[in-house]
Amino acid sequence: MKMAKIILSKEFKVGKTDDRLFGSFVEHMGSTVYNGIFDPEHEKADENGFRTDVLDLVKKLNLSVIRYPGGNFVSGFNWEDSVGPVEKRPVRLDLAWKAVEPNTFGLNEFMNWMQKIPSEPIMTVNLGMRGIDSARNLLEYCNFSGGSFYSDLRRSHGVDRPYGIKIWCLGNEMDGSWQIGAKTAAEYGRIASETGKVMKLLDPDIELVAAGSSTIRMKSYPEWDKEVLMHTYDVADYISLHHYIDRCSSFGEIGDGPFLDTDKKIYLNTKEYLARTIYVEQQIKDIIAVCDYVQALKRSKKIMYLSFDEWNVVAAKKHPGPEHKNWKTGYPIDCGAHTMEDALAFASMMMAIIRRADRVKIACQSLLVNTGPLIVAKKDGIAWANTIFYPFMHISMYGRGIVLNCLTDAPEYETKEFGPVPVLDSLAVYNEEKGELSVFAVNRNSETLYLHIDLRDFGKVDVLEHITMRHDNLDAANTENTPFEVTPRMENATKVDSGHTESLLPPYSWNVIRFKCSRSL
Numbered sequence: 001m002k003m004a005k006i007i008l009s010k011e012f013k014v015g016k017t018d019d020r021l022f023g024s025f026v027e028h029m030g031s032t033v034y035n036g037i038f039d040p041e042h043e044k045a046d047e048n049g050f051r052t053d054v055l056d057l058v059k060k061l062n063l064s065v066i067r068y069p070g071g072n073f074v075s076g077f078n079w080e081d082s083v084g085p086v087e088k089r090p091v092r093l094d095l096a097w098k099a100v101e102p103n104t105f106g107l108n109e110f111m112n113w114m115q116k117i118p119s120e121p122i123m124t125v126n127l128g129m130r131g132i133d134s135a136r137n138l139l140e141y142c143n144f145s146g147g148s149f150y151s152d153l154r155r156s157h158g159v160d161r162p163y164g165i166k167i168w169c170l171g172n173e174m175d176g177s178w179q180i181g182a183k184t185a186a187e188y189g190r191i192a193s194e195t196g197k198v199m200k201l202l203d204p205d206i207e208l209v210a211a212g213s214s215t216i217r218m219k220s221y222p223e224w225d226k227e228v229l230m231h232t233y234d235v236a237d238y239i240s241l242h243h244y245i246d247r248c249s250s251f252g253e254i255g256d257g258p259f260l261d262t263d264k265k266i267y268l269n270t271k272e273y274l275a276r277t278i279y280v281e282q283q284i285k286d287i288i289a290v291c292d293y294v295q296a297l298k299r300s301k302k303i304m305y306l307s308f309d310e311w312n313v314v315a316a317k318k319h320p321g322p323e324h325k326n327w328k329t330g331y332p333i334d335c336g337a338h339t340m341e342d343a344l345a346f347a348s349m350m351m352a353i354i355r356r357a358d359r360v361k362i363a364c365q366s367l368l369v370n371t372g373p374l375i376v377a378k379k380d381g382i383a384w385a386n387t388i389f390y391p392f393m394h395i396s397m398y399g400r401g402i403v404l405n406c407l408t409d410a411p412e413y414e415t416k417e418f419g420p421v422p423v424l425d426s427l428a429v430y431n432e433e434k435g436e437l438s439v440f441a442v443n444r445n446s447e448t449l450y451l452h453i454d455l456r457d458f459g460k461v462d463v464l465e466h467i468t469m470r471h472d473n474l475d476a477a478n479t480e481n482t483p484f485e486v487t488p489r490m491e492n493a494t495k496v497d498s499g500h501t502e503s504l505l506p507p508y509s510w511n512v513i514r515f516k517c518s519r520s521l
Contacts, residue, residue, distance in 0.1 A: 001447065001448055001449070001450050002411045002423060002445060002447055002448075002449050002450065003411070003449070003450045003451075003452070004408065004409065004410035004411065004422075004423070004424040004449055004450070004451050004452070005408070005409045005410070005451070005452045005453075005454070006406050006407065006408050006424075006426060006428070006439070006451065006452070006453045006454070007406075007407040007453075007454040008404050008406065008407075008428050008437070008439075008453065008454065008455055008457065008458070009404070009457040010404075010430070010457050010458065011457070012404050012405040012406075012407065013402055013403070013404060013405070014355065014356070014357055014358050014402075014403040014404065014405055015357045015358030015359075015402075015403055016357065016401065016402055016403070017354060017357045017399065017400050017401060017402075017403060017429065018357065018361040018362065019064040019065075019400065020064050020065045020120075020167070020361060020362045020363070021064075021353065021354060021357065021360065021361065021362065021363045022061075022062065022063060022064045022065075022363070022395070022396040022399075022400070023063055023064055023065035023066060023067065023119075023122070023309075023362065023363055023364040023365070024061070024063050024065075024066050024067075024364055024365045024366075024367070024368040024374065025066065025067040025068075025071070025309070025310060025364040025365065025366040025367050025368060026066055026067070026068050026069070026110070026367065026368050026369070027068070027069060027070045027071035027072075027073050027074075027366075027367055027371070028069050028070065028071075028073045028077075028094065028097075028099075028101060029070070029071060029072075029073060029096075029097050029333055029367065029371050030097065030099075030324065030330075030331065030332045030333030030334065030335070030370060030371045031330045031331060031332045031333075031335070031369075031370040031371070031377075031379070032367050032368065032369050032370050032371045032373075033105050033330075034102075034104075034105065034329050034330030035330035035370070035377070035379045036051075036054065036330075036369040036370040036377050037050060037051060037054050037055075037058075037113060037368075037369055037377070038050060038051070038104075038105045038109070038113075039051055039377075039379065042379070042380070044383075048109070048112060048113070049104075049105075049109075050113055050116065051377060051383065053377070053382065053383040054369060054375060054377050054383045055113075055116055055117070057375045057383055057384075057385060057389070058117055058368065058369075058375065059117055060393055061374065061389070061392060061393050061396055062393070062396045062397055063117060063119045063396070064119060064120060065119060065120045065121070065122050065167070065362065065364065066114065066117075066119050066120075066121060066122065066364070066368065067121075067122040067124065067169065067309055067364045068110055068121055068122070068123060068124065069082075069107075069110070069124065070096070070124055070172055071096075071124070071172055071310075071366075072096035072097070072172065072173065072178065072179060072180070073094060073096045073097065074124045074125070074126050074128070074171070074172050075096065075126055075127070075128025075129060075171070075172060075174075075179055075180035075181050076094060076095050076096055076126075076128065076129055076180045077126050078092070078126075078130075078134075079107060079126070079134065079138045079141075080137075081101075081103045081106070082103050082105075082106025082107045082108075083106055083107050083108055083141070083153075083154075083157055084153075084157055086103075086104055089102075089103040089104070089106065090103065091103065093327070095180060096180060097333060098326040098327060099326070099327065099328060099329060099331070100327055100328060100329045101329070102329055107141075107142075108157060108158075108159060111159075111163055120165075120166070120167075121163070121165050121167075122165075122167040122168070122169060122209075122309070122362070122364065123138070123142065123165050123167070123168050123169070124168070124169040124171070124172055125138060125168060125169065125170060125171065125195065126171070127170060127171030127174060127181070127183075127188070127191055127192060127195060127211075128171065128172075128174070128179060128180040128181030128182070129180055129181050131191055131195060132191070132194055132195045132198050135168075135170075135195050135198070135199055136195075136198050136199065136202060137150050138150075139165075139168070139199050139202050139203060139206070140202060141153060141154050142154070142162065142163045142164075142165050143162050143163065143164055143165060143202070143203050143206070144162060144202070144203075145161075145162050146160075146162075165206070166205065166206055166207055167206070167207050167208075167209065167362070168199065168206055168207070168208055168209070169208075169209040169211070169240065169307075169309065170192040170195055170196055170208055170209060170210055170211060170232075170236070171188065171191075171192065171211045172211060173211060173214040173242065174188040174211050175188070175211075175213060175214050175218060175220055175224050176214045176218075179214075185220065185223070185224045185227035185228050186227060186231070188211065188228060189227055189228045189229075189230065189231025189232055190231055192210055192211070192228065192231065192232050192235075192236070193231045193232045193234075193235055196208045196210075196232065196235035196236060197235055200235065207237040207238070208232075208235060208236045208237055208238070209236065209237070209238040209239070209240050209307045209309065209362070210228055210229065210232040210236040210238070210239045210240065211228070211239075211240050212224070212225045212228065212239045212240045212241055212242075212287060213225055213241075213242075214242055215242060215243065215244075216243070216279065216282075216283050216286075221286075222286050222287060222290050225239060225287055225290045225291075226290050226293065226294060229290065229291065229294040229304065230294060230297070230298075233294055233295070233298055233300060233302070233304065234298075234300075234302075236304070237304075237305065238304070238305050238306060238307040238361065238362060239287065239291065239304060239306060239307065240306075240307045240308075240309050240310075241283060241284070241287055241306055241307070241308045241309075241311075242308075242309070242310040242311070243279070243280055243283055243308070243310070243311050243349075244310075244311070244312055244313070244314050244366075244372075245276045245277065245279070245280070245312075245313045245314065245345055245349055246313070246314035246316075247267050247268045247272075247273040247276070247314075247316060248266070248267070248268075267316065270341055270474060270508070271413055271415065271421075271444065272415050272416065272417065273341065273345060274341075274344055274345055274348065274425075274442070274444045275415045275417065275418050275421040275444075276345060276417075277345065277348040277349050277351075277352045277425070278417075278418050278421070280311075280349055280352045280353065281352050281355075284306065284308075284352070284353070284356050284359070284360060287306060288306070288356075288359050291303075291304035291306075291359075292304075303359075305359055305360070305361045305362075306356075306359050306360045306361065306362075307360075307361065307362035307363070308353050308360055308362065308363040308364070309362060309363065309364040310364060310366040311349060311350075311353065311363065311364070311365060311366060312346070312349075312365055312366045312367075312372045312388075313338070313342050313345045313346045313349060313388070314334075314336065314372065315334075315336025315337055315338045315339070315342050315372065316336075316339075316342075317336065317337040317338075317339060317475075317477060318334070318335055318336060318337055319332075319335045319336070319337045319376055319479065319480075321335060321378070321379075330379070332370055332371070333371055334371050334372055335370050335371065335373065335376065336372050336373065336386070337376075337386070337477040337478075337479065338386045338387045338388045338477060339387060339474060339475050339476060339477045339486075340387055340469075340470070340471040340473070340474050340475070340476050340477075340486050340508070341474040341475065341508070342387060342388060343387035343388050343390065343391055343469065343486065343510060344442050344444070344508060344509075344510060346387075346388040346391055346392070347391035347395075347425075347440070347442050347510050348425045348442050348444075350363075350365075350391060350392060350395055351395070351425060351426070351427040351440055351442070354395065354399055354403060354427055354429070355403060355427055357403045358403075365392060373386055374386055374388060374389045374392060375389065376478075376480075378480055381480055382480060382483065384478055384479075384480070384483035384484075385478060385483070385487075386477075386478060387469075387477060387478055387486045390469055390487065390488050390510070391440075391469070391510055394440070394467065394488070394510075394512045395427075395440060398429070398431075398436070398438040398440075398512060398514060399427070399429045399438060399440065400429065400431060401429045401430050401431035401432060401433075401436075401438075402429065402430045402431075402432065403427070403428070403429055404428040404429065404430055406426050406427070406428050408422065408424060408426060410422040410423055410424035411423050411424075411445075413444070413445070421444070422444075423443065423444045423445035423449060424441060424442070424443065424444070424449060424451065424505075425441065425442040425444060426439060426440060426441045426442075427439070427440040427441075428440075430517075435516060435517050435518070436464065436514060436515065436516060436517070437455070437458060437461075437514070437515045437517050438512065438513070438514050438515075439453060439511075439512075439513045439514075439515075440510075440511070440512055440513075441503075441505055441510075441511040441513070442509070442510055442511070443505040443506065443507065443508060443509045443511070444508070445507060445508070446507050446508060447507055448504055448505065448506055448507055449504075449505040450502070450503075450504060450505075451501075451502070451503040451504075451505055452500065452501065452502055452503075453500070453501040453503070453513075454499065454500060455496075455499045455500070455501060455515065455517075456498075456499035456500070457499075458499070458515075458517040458518070459499075459517060459518035460517075460518040461496050461499055461501070461515050461516070461517050461518070462496065462515065462516045463494050463495070463496050463501070463513070463514070463515060463516075464514040464515060464516050465490060465512075465513075465514050466490070466491045466492070466493050466494040466503065466511065466512070466513045466514075467488050467489070467490060467491070467511065467512040467513075467514075468488065468489060468490075468491045468493065468505075468506060468509050468510065468511050468512075469486065469487065469488040469489070469509065469510040469511075470506045470507070470508060470509035470510070471485070471486050474508055488510070488512075493505075493506075494513050496515070501513075501515075
């Protein structure tokens with residue numbers, strides 16, 4: 001049996017998690033909105049057309065923020081189309097996803113839905129086909145109390161109190177050739193800077209996210225980020241990162257988009273795939289370095305923080321259902337059936353983001369429902385949790401507090417892309433208010449892993465629980481017919497004695513080990 005060791009101390013602090021790290025993303029894409037969170041004809045729909053079975057699952061995730069309405073969709077979106085009496089709203093063509101947008105679910109419906117979770121919005125403005133004026137007007141509609149044209153328009157729509165939305169994204173993936181109104185770094189930097197300036201004149205309390213590189217595959221990465229920050233450093237509070245892990249062997253190739261031609265893909269074995277979060281760790285390091293370089297160039301005392309506002313793993317399998325059809329409403333795009341193997345990669349990806357809580361302050365998994373989803377909602381059928389739902393739920397529930405630096409000694413395995421990679425991937429978070437320590441761990445190995453954790457610095461320690469998720473078939477997924485095929489369970493696999501713990505991590509497993517501690521940080 002392989003053995004690994006972690007030493008944790010109250011002195012080994014990385015930083016405190018921002019609640020906004022535990023977020024997701026709702027875009028008008030495929031069936032995320034229509035036939036996903038919103039389906040007035042479904043038997044589980046409430047008086048607003050919101051699916052209550054989906055809402056029940058969403059509430060379990062303890063989401064702090066949700067980004068809206070895009071994504072690529074936002075660059076062709078006229079926000080004015082989505083407010084006011086539904087019967088008077090225009091039907092538009094969504095060029096980003098080649099769909100018909102009926103605008104029956106719009107800004108106010110989204111905000112009403114958010115209150116039922118509850119969660120806070122992150123709003124994205126259109127800097128593709130539109131610009132400063134549209135962003136200013138949308139902010140006035142959402143945040144100004146009354147007595148102006150757009151605030152009074154909101155009130156006429158039955159929303160008396162302003163929404164007070166605090167986080168705003170200045171466009172989306174503006175470096176991408178696929179983006180409507182794509183721009184060079186200089187073009188985008190200028191429009192983002194001027195838009196941000198106007199928005200903060202209207203509401204100085206908002207925080208702004210500048211659009212960083214769409215993917216590390218872009219030829220312009222990370223030069224784009226540097227150029228954008230040279231324009232926006234004084235007005236922006238964050239720069240965005242996007243990353244989707246897939247199991248294509250040519251991931252490291254540089255191209256002009258987030259994904260390569262599927263005909264060129266050669267799918268990796270499990271151990272190579274599970275090492276892919278190293279790309280995420282390197283991306284975070286790269287962008288922190290770019291931010292700090294621009295800070296030095298500008299002689300600024302301001303620290304630029306990171307918003308990882310699109311992240312996920314790409315499922316190779318798809319849930320069965322209708323094929324996507326162009327120029328329709330609510331037809332699925334990329335309704336991935338994430339497997340047990342995908343859940344392990346997903347857990348490692350989320351841990352990589354949380355481990356840099358000192359600089360990453362916002363994170364949004366992409367997407368919430370029916371597109372690369374945490375939750376699958378079948379039209380005229382049930383809603384269920386994809387395998388990736390559970391690691392997200394666990395870290396969201398127990399991963400808030402002080403992130404600790406794990407001093408780890410673990411066996412390694414050899415990979416073609418990264419050389420030696422540890423079989424153990426871990427994260428430790430201490431919640432001082434509750435006196436609880438949570439250790440999250442992925443065993444990337446085909447054998448049971450014996451884990452010893454040194455917790456002597458925390459005084460008397462008791463085991464609260466050890467949760468494990470594993471399956472004998474790494475290709476197993478939750479489906480409409482077997483919605484609970486891959487689910488977590490309680491294990492009696494951790495013992496503690498005088499500040500030393502012993503745990504058994506099953507092969508290829510996700511583990512949550514929680515302790516009650518007597519000594520605070």
